[in-house]
Amino acid sequence: MTTRIRVGWRASVGLTGDVLTALPVPLSFPLLVALYYGESPLPFIAAIAVSLALGVAFRSVKDPEVDLGPREAFLAVAMIWLLVAVVGAIPFVAAGVGTVAHPVNAMFESMSGLTTTGATVLVDFSLHSRSVMMWRQVIQWLGGLGILILATAVLSELGVGGAQLMETESQTQDVNKLTPKISRTAQLIWGIYFGLTGLAVVVYFLLGLAVDPRMDLYNAVAHAFTSVATAGFSPEPLSVGAFHPLIQWAVVPFMVIGSTSFILIYFAINGEPMRLLRNEEFHFYLGAMGTLASVVALGLFLDPSISFGAEATVRHAVFNVASIVTTTGYASTDYVLWAPAAKHMLFMAMFIGGMVGSTTCSIKSLRWLVALKSFRRNLYTAIHPEAVRPVRITGKPVDEGAIRDIYAYLLLSIVIFFLLTVVIVVDAERADLRVTEFEALGAAATTFLNIGPAFGEAGPYGTFASFPMSTRAVMIVLMWIGRIEIIPVLVLFTKAFWTS
Amino acid sequence: MHVVIVGAGEVGTSIAASLAPDHEVVVVDVDPDRAEQLKYELDVLTIAGDGTTAGIQTAADVGDADMVIACTDDDRTNLVTCGTAKTLGDAFTIARVKSTEYLRTWEDTRGAFGVDFMVCTDLLTAQNIVRVIGLPAAIDVDPFASGLVQMAEFEISAESPVAGQTVSEADRFESLTFVGIFRNGEMIIPRGDTDIGAGDRAVVIGSPESVQSFANDVAPETTPDRADEIVIVGGSEIGYQTARLLEERDFTPRLIERDPGRARTLAEDLPNTVVMEHDATDTEFLSREHVDEADIVVTALGSDEQNLLVSVLAKRLGVDRVIAVVDSPDYVTVFEEIGIDIAINPRTVTAEEITRFTYESIAENIAVLENDQAEVLELELTEGSRFAGRSIAELVEETDVRFVIGAITRDHALVTPRGDTVLEPGDHVVLLVDSDSVSEIASMA
Numbered sequence: 001m002t003t004r005i006r007v008g009w010r011a012s013v014g015l016t017g018d019v020l021t022a023l024p025v026p027l028s029f030p031l032l033v034a035l036y037y038g039e040s041p042l043p044f045i046a047a048i049a050v051s052l053a054l055g056v057a058f059r060s061v062k063d064p065e066v067d068l069g070p071r072e073a074f075l076a077v078a079m080i081w082l083l084v085a086v087v088g089a090i091p092f093v094a095a096g097v098g099t100v101a102h103p104v105n106a107m108f109e110s111m112s113g114l115t116t117t118g119a120t121v122l123v124d125f126s127l128h129s130r131s132v133m134m135w136r137q138v139i140q141w142l143g144g145l146g147i148l149i150l151a152t153a154v155l156s157e158l159g160v161g162g163a164q165l166m167e168t169e170s171q172t173q174d175v176n177k178l179t180p181k182i183s184r185t186a187q188l189i190w191g192i193y194f195g196l197t198g199l200a201v202v203v204y205f206l207l208g209l210a211v212d213p214r215m216d217l218y219n220a221v222a223h224a225f226t227s228v229a230t231a232g233f234s235p236e237p238l239s240v241g242a243f244h245p246l247i248q249w250a251v252v253p254f255m256v257i258g259s260t261s262f263i264l265i266y267f268a269i270n271g272e273p274m275r276l277l278r279n280e281e282f283h284f285y286l287g288a289m290g291t292l293a294s295v296v297a298l299g300l301f302l303d304p305s306i307s308f309g310a311e312a313t314v315r316h317a318v319f320n321v322a323s324i325v326t327t328t329g330y331a332s333t334d335y336v337l338w339a340p341a342a343k344h345m346l347f348m349a350m351f352i353g354g355m356v357g358s359t360t361c362s363i364k365s366l367r368w369l370v371a372l373k374s375f376r377r378n379l380y381t382a383i384h385p386e387a388v389r390p391v392r393i394t395g396k397p398v399d400e401g402a403i404r405d406i407y408a409y410l411l412l413s414i415v416i417f418f419l420l421t422v423v424i425v426v427d428a429e430r431a432d433l434r435v436t437e438f439e440a441l442g443a444a445a446t447t448f449l450n451i452g453p454a455f456g457e458a459g460p461y462g463t464f465a466s467f468p469m470s471t472r473a474v475m476i477v478l479m480w481i482g483r484i485e486i487i488p489v490l491v492l493f494t495k496a497f498w499t500s
Numbered sequence: 501m502h503v504v505i506v507g508a509g510e511v512g513t514s515i516a517a518s519l520a521p522d523h524e525v526v527v528v529d530v531d532p533d534r535a536e537q538l539k540y541e542l543d544v545l546t547i548a549g550d551g552t553t554a555g556i557q558t559a560a561d562v563g564d565a566d567m568v569i570a571c572t573d574d575d576r577t578n579l580v581t582c583g584t585a586k587t588l589g590d591a592f593t594i595a596r597v598k599s600t601e602y603l604r605t606w607e608d609t610r611g612a613f614g615v616d617f618m619v620c621t622d623l624l625t626a627q628n629i630v631r632v633i634g635l636p637a638a639i640d641v642d643p644f645a646s647g648l649v650q651m652a653e654f655e656i657s658a659e660s661p662v663a664g665q666t667v668s669e670a671d672r673f674e675s676l677t678f679v680g681i682f683r684n685g686e687m688i689i690p691r692g693d694t695d696i697g698a699g700d701r702a703v704v705i706g707s708p709e710s711v712q713s714f715a716n717d718v719a720p721e722t723t724p725d726r727a728d729e730i731v732i733v734g735g736s737e738i739g740y741q742t743a744r745l746l747e748e749r750d751f752t753p754r755l756i757e758r759d760p761g762r763a764r765t766l767a768e769d770l771p772n773t774v775v776m777e778h779d780a781t782d783t784e785f786l787s788r789e790h791v792d793e794a795d796i797v798v799t800a801l802g803s804d805e806q807n808l809l810v811s812v813l814a815k816r817l818g819v820d821r822v823i824a825v826v827d828s829p830d831y832v833t834v835f836e837e838i839g840i841d842i843a844i845n846p847r848t849v850t851a852e853e854i855t856r857f858t859y860e861s862i863a864e865n866i867a868v869l870e871n872d873q874a875e876v877l878e879l880e881l882t883e884g885s886r887f888a889g890r891s892i893a894e895l896v897e898e899t900d901v902r903f904v905i906g907a908i909t910r911d912h913a914l915v916t917p918r919g920d921t922v923l924e925p926g927d928h929v930v931l932l933v934d935s936d937s938v939s940e941i942a943s944m945a
Binding site: 384386390395 | 756763766774775776777778785789
């Protein structure tokens with residue numbers, strides 16, 4: 001007995017092929033960097049060749065008769081994120097230098113990049129060529145662009161990136177109707193992304209000229225790529241902490257904007273700033289970030305083992321809290337050395353996330369806001385069972401179905417996070433490694449929620465290479481699942497997806 | 501005046517009865533029996549036929565009519581009637597509608613459907629209920645600028661805390677303006693230092709919310725305050741509009757609706773109302789939710805029987821004031837006789853509004869005060885208006901006409917008038933003016 005496959009997989013494979021054939025364009029950027037610095041361009045030529053070959057092969061499968069429906073799109077999203085990461089790993093393997101020469105490590109680095117996580121398995125940054133280091137930055141920028149496409153425009157109907165949530169928000173209910181044509185909307189959103197990246201290059205470079213020669217054009221471009229994308233890789237082993245305090249301050253707004261709804265930014269640019277300023281999710285996002293930063297700053301002031309001085313204390317608190325809430329993953333100092341209280345605050349910050357419709361990862365402010373309001377409603381209806389009280393965000397009622405989905409998503413995220421923690425602890429014990437429970441919790445959250453650094457060995461100035469190979473393999477899968485918000489990957493493992 | 505009334509139901513008949521003594525009235529109805537019957541009841545000409553058609557309208561001489569009143573039970577029939585009338589002549593057209601959507605459409609695009617004045621039954625009824633609830637102390641209340649602005653006249657009693665204050669002491673509200681004070685039959689244009697005495701009648705213009713607050717200052721005994729419990733039973737359109745208008749006045753009413761879907765819709769549209777989904781005839785529920793302690797209960801259910809039952813129940817539980825919506829005019833007195841405080845009939849309210857309108861003015865939204873000493877009118881400023889581009893202080897300087905600007909609405913939002921406020925074309929200006937100078941002001945705008 002044969003079961004008929006009811007997914008138009010040819011369409012999904014074809015779309016993946018389209019993306020792979022376009023990949024040589026971003027790959028040529030590090031290629032040019034390699035030529036400029038007189039380094040070997042071969043790693044990129046190899047990646048371009050593989051990408052083109054796979055792309056052409058995939059495109060040949062395409063069947064123009066098959067439409068790209070929701071199922072095909074789910075499959076395509078999962079495949080694209082996986083295969084682009086595979087192609088992205090090729091330059092690391094081909095360069096053959098350091099830890100990332102190993103295929104699993106290369107895949108970890110590439111997936112961490114594409115999912116805008118920012119967790120690294122590099123050990124010695126100085127071993128690597130400038131072009132390979134730039135490729136890490138470019139792939140993160142691509143990851144940010146990719147998630148914006150999913151979250152705001154072309155594939156928003158899949159609900160990835162919280163896009164279906166945006167429709168429940170009054171301020172962005174017409175998210176698909178910025179313009180009548182969806183491709184035009186996508187162009188507008190990308191325009192903002194390109195513009196912000198360009199602005200970051202200019203700001204970083206000019207500040208570099210003024211105060212810090214280490215922030216040269218190379219570093220300005222490299223960090224611009226990963227701040228608006230809320231991604232977090234840095235070619236510097238000390239991350240943004242390597243630069244002058246003024247530059248550290250300048251990075252904060254770009255991370256914060258990168259985690260703000262691009263739809264609302266679009267409205268703000270077009271003369272409707274109140275839509276952003278009155279948005280409750282925006283208030284929640286800024287409020288959570290501000291509160292945590294204040295508490296961390298207070299903790300640092302009171303900690304006798306730390307003596308930063310007033311400006312530096314505030315800066316480190318604001319920078320690192322912003323970096324984690326926006327899910328960027330830069331660091332301005334090694335917060336592994338902080339007291340447990342401050343570190344636990346940062347751990348808590350990992351679960352918040354920025355706004356829907358941005359490049360942010362993690363659970364996202366809107367989900368928490370809806371869940372909290374819904375919980376408050378439950379307290380009220382416990383006393384007045386007949387009361388009908390819609391949950392409102394910025395005045396607009398949220399659909400009850402969406403609330404159930406949000407509860408389910410929160411629960412699923414927490415369950416996966418706990419399972420991953422257990423895997424990390426068990427696997428470390430098997431390999432006879434000393435990983436504390438807190439470090440395991442941190443590492444699980446930071447990879448699954450796509451933030452970047454964690455604590456202990458995996459801290460901002462540490463490396464994930466210290467975990468066993470098997471743990472890193474699991475992390476690769478969970479970064480992939482976490483970035484595209486679980487559902488598109490999990491549905492692929494249901495029978496109904498393929499047959500009914 | 502030659503008036504054509506289309507629709508001889510309760511509303512049409514009532515209007516015809518009040519206009520027939522002084523005007524030439526023609527009534528059109530589709531039902532020949534009804535038309536025949538009316539001919540003997542009232543001194544009017546009746547025509548049987550479809551009032552939307554040009555043939556029947558020509559027979560009723562709509563081409564030379566001064567006014568056409570379309571008041572059948574069907575919204576679209578009324579709109580089409582007005583549309584047809586506009587093609588035949590230039591009679592002033594009045595349409596009765598149920599749907600607030602049509603009203604909204606008409607307000608947003610003045611002149612839509614060929615209607616010059618639209619009366620929305622459900623909204624009007626709700627406005628009446630809210631006025632009865634909220635401003636029992638007011639002598640006169642009139643909405644302007646689609647309800648964004650309210651004019652109210654209060655008599656200041658000797659016990660009122662406002663008596664003895666100056667205008668600037670009494671006017672504690674940002675969006676409220678004192679436009680006139682009548683003392684011993686004389687109009688005084690109020691200034692900041694004008695004293696308000698017992699027996700004076702004060703006319704204020706402002707947002708419904710600020711007028712409500714002012715009423716609380718003037719008559720704290722009779723005016724409900726924000727803490728008062730108001731319960732609306734029944735999520736009909738009237739119930740919904742009542743809750744909405746109460747919300748606008750800063751009250752937080754409770755609304756009880758049985759149907760889950762309707763309750764959800766209402767809860768979504770009414771952020772400051774507590775909507776409860778339950779059967780309002782369940783006494784156990786009513787006492788659990790302390791409805792017996794409510795200050796005011798409004799019943800706006802689907803049928804008179806249900807409203808009667810709930811009203812009697814509420815009265816028995818000990819509610820202070822019970823206001824019932826009664827669909828059949830015959831039952832109004834029955835309701836009031838068995839102890840319901842106020843019974844409001846939507847048809848009567850509609851007929852009264854249309855009749856009042858035919859008396860007062862057909863040109864603008866207008867309110868006449870104190871035996872026609874002064875009028876409050878709403879003017880829409882055109883491009884060439886002498887008002888446009890000038891500040892209020894300049895305008896007062898330039899003319900010797902006695903007028904006070906009470907409120908301005910710009911793009912459906914209230915602008916509080918100050919001396920330096922500059923008027924723009926498209927603004928709606930609500931002002932009080934000496935009756936003798938009405939035409940002068942109207943020509944300036």
